[in-house]
Amino acid sequence: MLNLSQNRIEGKVDINSLHSFSMLEDYRASKIFSSLLVILFFLLFIVMFLPWTQSIHSKGYVTTLQPSQRPQTVHSIIGGRIEEWFVHEGSFVKKGDTILFMSEIKEDYLDPQLLSRTEDQVKAKELTVESYTNKVAALNSQIGALLKTKRLKVEQAKNYIQQIKFKIQSDSIDLQAAITKNAIAQKQWERMELLYKDGLKSLTELETSKLKLQESQAKKISAENKLLSSKNELINAKVELLSVENQYRDKLSKAESEKYTALSSRYDAEAMVTKLQNQYMNYSVRSGLYYVTAPQDGYIIKTIRSGIGETVKEGAELISIMPTRYELAVAMYIRPMDLPLVSKGQDVQFIFDGWPSVAFSGWPNLSYGTFGGKVVAVDNFISENGQYRVLVVPDPQGEKWPVALRVGSGAFGMALLKDVPIWYELWRNFNGFPPDYYQTQFEKKNTHKALSIDK
Structure with a gap:
């Protein structure tokens, strides 16, 4: 109740002996609430000084490190007519195995002798x-x-x-x-x-x-x-x-x-x-060349041409092959403003499609279900989507990437940067500042050594 009267009863009446007054005023709950506020504020103050790992988030996809290990399309070197197929979609072929047979259609080569x-x-x-x-x-x-x-x-x-x-x-x-x-x-x-x-x-x-x-x-x-x-x-x-x-x-x-x-x-x-x-x-x-053979070991993904008697031109696509041996990598794209923050050898954490995970970008050690990687290449020319491509391979010292991971799967990457206090990270985000760009003393020394060797 509001205490608006000028006549005070404190000291004249024993308020604690009256049940109605005890129902109107409870000083204990007020003290507990005040204590909780103080404790929460103290904990929040302490949390503000905990370390936070800055990161750059980007989406990408799983690919291979070597160009020869990526899915490829087999083309027809000469023009001809498809006469017989020796494989089907999903077939495993070795290098040199016959895929299909074509006959001649040009009049200059029709003579059997x-x-x-x-x-x-x-x-x-x-x-x-x-x-x-x-x-x-x-x-x-x-x-x-x-x-x-x-x-x-x-x-x-x-x-x-x-x-x-x-x-x-x-x-x-x-x-x-x-x-x-x-x-x-x-x-x-x-x-x-x-x-x-x-x-x-x-x-x-x-x-x-x-x-x-x-x-x-x-x-x-x-x-x-x-x-x-x-x-x-x-x-x-x-x-x-x-x-x-x-x-x-x-x-x-x-x-x-x-x-x-x-x-x-x-x-x-x-x-x-x-x-x-x-x-x-x-x-x-x-x-x-009438017999089209497999360029390497792999699986037939898709038969682009089908049927018997179909005529194909020179350079026409016939089938797609996925090599059996490959080294996985992730191609992720970053914004131009984040390009100076990424360098070779930088740590990256990934969340792959189909693998549940609990990720904390600021505390990567507490994350679960993420997989580590190392940056091996950064494009010097911007891609068609207006971003720069970064190629990341598995971290040899980290957890191995899933065996069932396939080329083309989606990946969400977090490039780990500098460790800063939480209050600094909040202040940076509120003001729209980019993450800090820095190099450790060890990296600077190695850079200077490399420059001196090049000279």
């Missing part, structure tokens, strides 16, 4: 190359023989020229002797004529002397003709030498021209052989 006929073409062209090779060898032998014959002919012509030069020298000497004899005979005839005039010689002796003079003149003329004839022979020998050289030069040029023609034809044939061999190997490899 395509490989054998292409092989015959290759052999025919190889024989052509061999024949051109033999022709080149024969022309090389012919050129060698011509060079040898030319060398002998030229040497023979030079020797003949040398003989003629010696003959010219001999004829020159004979001419000089004839000139000398003619001069002597001329002088003898002149003396004989003087003596005849003086009556000392007879007419017969004079005529004999004149006859000798005429004979010496005839020998002189004959020697001159012989010398000129020898000089003409020298000119003819030189002309013959040039003729031999020109003749064999023409023959050699013709033989070399035929040789280079044969070489060109051989090179063309070799190029055609290489082209046909390449074509043959392409046909052979293509015939092996």
Whole structure:
């Protein structure tokens, strides 16, 4: 009741002996309530100073660490028509197992004897190359023989020229002797004529002397003709030498021209052989592509193409395979403002779909049903959803991830950051501040060491 009256009864009436007054006022409950408030406030004050682990929350999905371990789609390398299936969805296949068989649909490859006929073409062209090779060898032998014959002919012509030069020298000497004899005979005839005039010689002796003079003149003329004839022979020998050289030069040029023609034809044939061999190997490899095989061990997830007789194009998707061996990881996405807070080696706690858990992001040690991980990669380029992808692998020192966990399952991640008091965390959230970004002294030292090693 309200105590509004100015007349007080405290000290005048024993209130405790009156039951009505005891029902109106109970000082004991008031004291207990006050004590509870004090205790709660004290406990709240103490709780405010308890440590709290800051974290970044993000959703992700289970994937694999290696790209080769993720679900993959098998494509058709060539276009064809599906003729027979050897597997079904859920089948286990090993690397190299046949998945399906296709037949050819392109008109360039419909010939059933395509490989054998292409092989015959290759052999025919190889024989052509061999024949051109033999022709080149024969022309090389012919050129060698011509060079040898030319060398002998030229040497023979030079020797003949040398003989003629010696003959010219001999004829020159004979001419000089004839000139000398003619001069002597001329002088003898002149003396004989003087003596005849003086009556000392007879007419017969004079005529004999004149006859000798005429004979010496005839020998002189004959020697001159012989010398000129020898000089003409020298000119003819030189002309013959040039003729031999020109003749064999023409023959050699013709033989070399035929040789280079044969070489060109051989090179063309070799190029055609290489082209046909390449074509043959392409046909052979293509015939092996009619059977689509498994690229690795795994399970058939889905058959994208179905039925018999369906036509597929080059690069068309056929089936999806999930590898049997894989290393699990989680791909989670964080906001750009949280990117500086995440680094390699950072601890992350996960809650997987289907595994019940009781999680306390601020007190990870009290959480139940969560699994630890370590950050191994952070994308440097933003994803299509406007966030950055972070790849996390299982923590080797933590609890192992569930064996039944499958690729594609959902995951909720909590990246653990700095330990701060609860009052600071409440104050930060009330003001909308981001979590603290920091590095421990140990991490800073390692960073400086790595930078020094890189330099």
